[in-house]
Amino acid sequence: MKKRLAIISEAMLEFGGGDRLLSQIAEIFPDADIYTPILSKNLHNKIQHKLKGRIIEFSSLRKLSILFESRLSRRFFTRLYNTFGPIIYENLDLTSYKNVLTLSSRYAHGVITTQENNQINLFFSPSRYEWDNNYINKKRSLIKIFSAIKSTVFRVWDYNAAQREAENLSISRYVAKKVKKYYGIDSEIVYPFISDFWFADGDDDIKVEAQRLVNDTFGSAEYFLILSRLYDYKKIDELIMIFRNIPSKNLLVVGEGPEFSYLKTLSSEFKNIKLVGYKKDEIVRELYRNATATFYCSVEDFGLSTLESMAAGTPVIGNSKGGFGEIIDEKSGVKFSDTSEIARILTEFDKNAYVKSEIVARARSFSVDKFVKSLKDKII
Incomplete structure (x- = not known):
């Protein structure tokens, strides 16, 4: 039996955000097996306990994943994985399953299923690294040529993979438009959700720990918060430069990634800016709750952490392009179309102009029930 x-x-x-949503989907389907080609040691320590050992690594490259732990070898490993990604996914044997749900932002939708499989693709996004020419154009001339050739080859595979028979879903209107533009296919919009954890009150010990973190950094002063993986496309360097010019406003940056050292150097001489790396969810929830507002500078496909901030009753400030513009309204935050507007927003922003209960209500409108129904209607 399958x-x-x-x-x-x-x-x-x-x-x-994709890994967090995966954890939540896994809770909805407790008997599902979860496949990933590689699970880094770093992420294993943060997520495996939540998924109770259900993750199956299916790529031989997993034996080399230790290369990802070192900054010196990370780029080599990433390029190696990106080169063989399509082959890795197409060779995954899924014949023993009745339903296959792919959570795709690059290769996952490229698995090959049979007529006996019911495949559902949930698109987080088409691969931004191959479809967005801005990433290629940033590279130096010789590398740019090879990157353009590689991207062209990838686009052919990616387009053909998306034409295979499947039910197609997207996490926002913004993503659905990209799926239509790049693949020529329609997809149903299914907005993600956040767990009840983000609406709940924290333990007193955690509150004290979070407050101590802030007090050790900024004293009793107010602070703005950004929670993000530290990649160049997240535009955190632009936000840091703005805060460098407004020393009366404090910025707390939570997250990790390849840009950490660069951003640390960029902000090291400024007492109003602090990078604190990764923090567990219980601490993050309190940091959201106590922040003046949270920032999102890049164009996001959806923005799960936006909902997390709103669940804490904290308003959000973010880029109107992308999925962020679909999440917030005038009662829950401020949108900008260009980062040049941020300095003005900072000086004018008043948290007291927002009603906490209305922000929380907006977050709750992204219902787990709607999400679950959309998925369960597709799974046979």
Whole structure:
């Protein structure tokens, strides 16, 4: 007898919104097996306990994942994985499952299923690294040529993979438009959700620990918060430069990634800016709750952490382009179309102009019930 469901993830290397959503989907389907080609040691320590040993690594590259732990070898490992990604996914045997749910932001939708499999693709995004020419154009001339050739080859594979028979879903209107533009296919919009954890009150010990972190950094002063993986496309360097010019406003940066050292250097001489690395969810929840507002500078496909901030009753400030513009309204935050507007927003922002209960209500409108119904209607 076939097993009911396999969930196919992208490589799990650094903790982000996609990994958090995977954890939540896994709770909805407790008997599903979860496949990923690679689970880094760093992420294993943060997520495996939540998934109770259900993650199956299916790529031989997992034996080399230790290379990802070192900054010196990380780039080599990432390029190696990106070169063989399509082959890795197409060779995954899923014939023992009735349903296959892919959570795709690059390769996952490229698994090859049979007529006896029911495949559902949940698109987080088409691969931004191959479809967005801005990433290629940033590279130096010789590397740019090879990158353009590689991207062209990838796009052919990616387009053809998306044409295979499947039910297609997207996590926002913004992503659905990209799926239509790049693949020529329609997809149903299924907004993600956040767990009840983010609406709940924390333990007193955790509150004290979070407050101590802030007090040791800024004293009793107010602070703005950004929670993000530290990649160049997140535009955190632009936000830091703005705060460098407004020393009366404090910025707390929570997260890790390849840009950490660069951003640390960029902010090291400024007492109003502090990078604190990764923090566990219980601490993050309190940091949200006590912040003046949270920032999101990049164009996001959805923005799960936006909902987390709103669940704490804290308003958000973010880029109106992308999925962020679909989440917030005038009662829950401020949108900007360009980072040049941030300095003005900072000087004018008043948290007291927002009603906490209305912000929380907006977060709750992204219902787990709607999400679950959309998925369960597709799974046979």
